[in-house]
Every structure is written in structure tokens, then in C-alpha cells.
Amino acid sequence: MRKPLIAGNWKMNGSLALLETMKQALSSARVSSAVDVAIIPPFTLLMSAGKILAGSSAEIGAQTLHPESSGAYTGETSASMLTECGVRYVLVGHSERRTLFAEDDQAVLARVKAALGAGLVPVLCVGETLEEREADRVETVVLGQVGTVIDALSAEERSRLVIAYEPVWAIGTGRTATPDQAQQVHAMIRSWLSDKDPALGEGMRLLYGGSMKADNAADLLSRPDIDGGLIGGASLKPDDFIAICHAAG
Numbered sequence: 001m002r003k004p005l006i007a008g009n010w011k012m013n014g015s016l017a018l019l020e021t022m023k024q025a026l027s028s029a030r031v032s033s034a035v036d037v038a039i040i041p042p043f044t045l046l047m048s049a050g051k052i053l054a055g056s057s058a059e060i061g062a063q064t065l066h067p068e069s070s071g072a073y074t075g076e077t078s079a080s081m082l083t084e085c086g087v088r089y090v091l092v093g094h095s096e097r098r099t100l101f102a103e104d105d106q107a108v109l110a111r112v113k114a115a116l117g118a119g120l121v122p123v124l125c126v127g128e129t130l131e132e133r134e135a136d137r138v139e140t141v142v143l144g145q146v147g148t149v150i151d152a153l154s155a156e157e158r159s160r161l162v163i164a165y166e167p168v169w170a171i172g173t174g175r176t177a178t179p180d181q182a183q184q185v186h187a188m189i190r191s192w193l194s195d196k197d198p199a200l201g202e203g204m205r206l207l208y209g210g211s212m213k214a215d216n217a218a219d220l221l222s223r224p225d226i227d228g229g230l231i232g233g234a235s236l237k238p239d240d241f242i243a244i245c246h247a248a249g
């Protein structure tokens with residue numbers, strides 16, 4: 001009953017030319033309508049992405065947002081500015097934002113609330129570092145990140161969220177979590193959510209991210225609690241990205 005979502009996070013990569021190539025690839029690929037697809041390009045491409053990908057199977061996402069609606073925040077972008085570009089999804093708390101831009105759990109929560117307030121779908125990214133995994137702290141870290149957000153939202157707000165589990169040690173490293181490792185953490189998150197509210201656990205889409213590729217996607221996506229993927233590197237190669245979309249549907 002959970003519709004898979006495959007989202008391509010381009011990070012600080014991509015171009016108008018890549019958007020055009022992706023559009024061509026998506027239109028000849030006929031991705032199943034049973035899969036939601038999102039392209040998440042840099043801010044400068046959002047408006048064009050809305051136009052170029054209109055009518056394709058892909059919706060548009062943004063990589064972050066500022067929690068305030070407007071004001072003197074040089075360089076920042078608000079939720080309403082994103083909706084004006086036709087954006088539907090927005091990543092919040094990606095590990096690169098947490099680490100490189102010092103976004104802590106409270107900063108992440110403020111962004112989730114701003115996104116929800118504007119009708120965007122926040123994709124809350126959570127995940128442990130290698131040191132935390134080796135210190136047996138996966139559950140504490142991941143459920144801490146999930147809990148800070150979930151516990152501050154209403155039932156209606158929670159139902160509009162997507163969560164992406166991205167072990168930091170697997171992002172951009174070529175080192176993917178094994179399907180068993182990923183499934184284990186996804187099941188742990190879902191059971192925590194179900195304890196709060198069975199409908200929340202049942203309905204929440206839990207994406208896996210971290211070196212998901214065309215050749216490991218089917219195995220990861222076959223696991224019962226993995227409802228899609230947040231794809232970095234492989235989303236810059238249209239054929240690979242589409243192969244992952246096919247693996248989801």
C-alpha cells in the first residue's frame with residue numbers, strides 16, 4: 001500500500017543539458033505509474049526543471065530550505081519560493097547539511113515545519129556515522145533524529161512526511177549498506193513509529209540512501225520496509241537512474 005518513491009539528489013551537480021537528457025530518458029522509459037519519481041536539482045535549475053519535466057513522470061524536489069518565510073537571509077531560499085517553482089519535495093537534514101552547514105536537530109525541525117506549512121513534502125534524512133555504528137549507537141542516533149521531528153508534529157503533519165535512512169558511511173563512498181543492514185534499521189524505525197501510532201508506522205515511506213545503484217537497487221527495494229531510494233551519484237546518469245526506477249515498480 002506504500003507507493004515507492006525514487007528521488008535523485010543531484011547535489012551541486014547537473015545542468016540544463018542534463019535536465020533535457022533526463023526528460024528524454026524518462027519519456028522513452030515509461031516508468032510505471034506505481035512509482036513516484038523526483039528529480040532534486042540545485043536551486044538554479046528548479047524553475048527550468050518545473051518546465052522541462054512538466055508532463056513527465058518526475059516531480060521536482062529541492063535540496064534544502066530556510067525556516068523563515070522571508071527577510072534578510074542573504075543566499076537563502078524559503079518554502080514559498082520553492083512552491084512557486086513547482087517544487088513538491090524538499091530534503092531536510094541531509095547529512096551533508098548536518099555536517100558541512102552545522103544543521104542540528106532543532107534546525108532540521110524548523111525546516112520540516114516550514115516545509116509542511118507551505119504544503120511541501122519534507123524528506124527527513126537520518127543516519128549514523130561509521131564511528132556511531134561501531135560504537136553500537138545506531139538506534140540511539142537514528143531514533144533520536146527521527147524522534148525530535150516526529151514528537152513535535154501533529155498526527156496530520158506526520159502523515160505528510162517521508163523519511164530517508166542514509167548511513168553516513170555509505171553516502172558517496174561506494175560502500176552500500178547490505179540489504180539486511182538497511183532492512184534492519186528500516187524495521188526499527190517503522191516499529192518505533194508504529195508504537196506511537198500504528199497508522200503512522202504502516203503508512204510512512206522509508207527510503208534508503210547511500211550508494212544505491214542500478215545493480216543493487218532491486219535487492220534493497222525487495223525488502224519489506226524499504227519503500228524507495230534517495231539516489232545521489234547514480235541519479236546523474238539517466239540510464240542508471242531509470243533502471244533504479246524500474247527496479248522499484
Ligand code: PGA
Pocket residue numbers: 009166170171172173174209210211212230231232233234
Ligand atoms: P550517493 O548519495 O547515492 O551518491 O551515495 C546519496 C545521498 O547523499 O542522498
